[in-house]
Amino acid sequence: MFHSDYKHIINRLPESLVKRACERLLHHSKDPVPLESISRKSERIESYLRHTLEVYENSLNKKHKSMAQEKLLRPRSWPECNVFLATPAIYVTNNVTQIINITCDHEEENNRQVMNELKIFCQHFLDYNKRTFEKFMQDIEREYRERISTNKKLRCENEDLKMQLQEAEKKLASMNSSIFLYNHEKRMVFWRPHPKQRRTCEEYKAELEEENYHLHSELQTEVDTNHQNERRINQLEQDYSQCEQEIQVLNREIERLENASKEEIVELKSEISNLKSQLYQAKKDVRDKEKVITDLEKRLEESEEQVDRLRYWIRAISSRKNTPE
Numbered sequence: 382m383f384h385s386d387y388k389h390i391i392n393r394l395p396e397s398l399v400k401r402a403c404e405r406l407l408h409h410s411k412d413p414v415p416l417e418s419i420s421r422k423s424e425r426i427e428s429y430l431r432h433t434l435e436v437y438e439n440s441l442n443k444k445h446k447s448m449a450q451e452k453l454l455r456p457r458s459w460p461e462c463n464v465f466l467a468t469p470a471i472y473v474t475n476n477v478t479q480i481i482n483i484t485c486d487h488e489e490e491n492n493r494q495v496m497n498e499l500k501i502f503c504q505h506f507l508d509y510n511k512r513t514f515e516k517f518m519q520d521i522e523r524e525y526r527e528r529i530s531t532n533k534k535l536r537c538e539n540e541d542l543k544m545q546l547q548e549a550e551k552k553l554a555s556m557n558s559s560i561f562l563y564n565h566e567k568r569m570v571f572w573r574p575h576p577k578q579r580r581t582c583e584e585y586k587a588e589l590e591e592e593n594y595h596l597h598s599e600l601q602t603e604v605d606t607n608h609q610n611e612r613r614i615n616q617l618e619q620d621y622s623q624c625e626q627e628i629q630v631l632n633r634e635i636e637r638l639e640n641a642s643k644e645e646i647v648e649l650k651s652e653i654s655n656l657k658s659q660l661y662q663a664k665k666d667v668r669d670k671e672k673v674i675t676d677l678e679k680r681l682e683e684s685e686e687q688v689d690r691l692r693y694w695i696r697a698i699s700s701r702k703n704t705p706e
Contacts, residue, residue: 384422390430546600553593
């Protein structure tokens with residue numbers, strides 16, 4: 382099975398451990414050893430056999446230590462007690478302590494290397510996110526500021542329309558009062574009413590009142606339309622902001638995935654990138670025309686459905702059982 386130079390190691394191991402070591406080297410998940418190379422000399426094979434022997438000897442030493450302690454603690458009669466048995470027990474304890482310390486040092490070194498690799502990976506990942514999404518986030522912030530300024534302008538325009546409406550109402554009220562005074566003066570001057578003049582004045586008054594009614598209705602309709610559009614735009618902005626937060630949550634969940642393959646992670650990230658681009662384009666079109674608002678609402682519903690589908694996919698990957706290496 383293994384090379385003859387490793388016979389001094391294999392002879393100290395049981396046959397089951399030798400077979401298990403061979404199977405693990407052949408079926409290693411990351412770097413398996415070819416079948417034709419298992420019987421050759423290799424530093425990797427020798428180090429793995431020595432590590433297996435070390436673990437086996439540690440387990441034997443632990444068993445010997447526990448047996449020695451039970452033998453020392455077992456109550457015996459006076460003739461059976463042997464004072465010299467304490468010396469080999471102390472020697473075995475020191476040897477086991479030394480081997481345990483070596484094993485702990487080895488584990489600490491492995492943990493230290495793993496933590497260093499994790500720090501380097503996190504730094505690379507942060508740099509990648511900064512290079513990839515920094516310009517995108519700056520564009521979103523700039524667009525958001527522009528939308529805020531546009532919203533303020535629309536509110537100022539609505540206030541101006543309200544002021545104009547109030548001024549028009551004041552003018553119409555003053556015209557009505559002047560017409561009433563004019564009619565009253567006519568009545569005072571001419572005791573006999575003139576049907577033709579009274580009818581002309583009443584027609585003029587009716588015409589003014591009708592024009593006032595139409596003007597007031599048009600202004601009120603425009604103000605109501607502006608209010609309605611403002612509410613719909615604010616609601617769309619809130620929905621888009623909520624969708625952005627859900628996308629960020631999905632991105633963090635993808636980073637914490639442990640059971641997903643590289644192809645699945647790449648596909649999830651591409652889906653999120655497409656969703657971000659669609660959301661960015663939709664936010665640019667929020668303030669355009671009124672007829673586009675219904676289309677934006679449909680696009681928002683599609684984005685929310687896509688977010689739900691991605692969340693279900695991530696949950697399915699997270700609930701997947703870990704496969705042994």
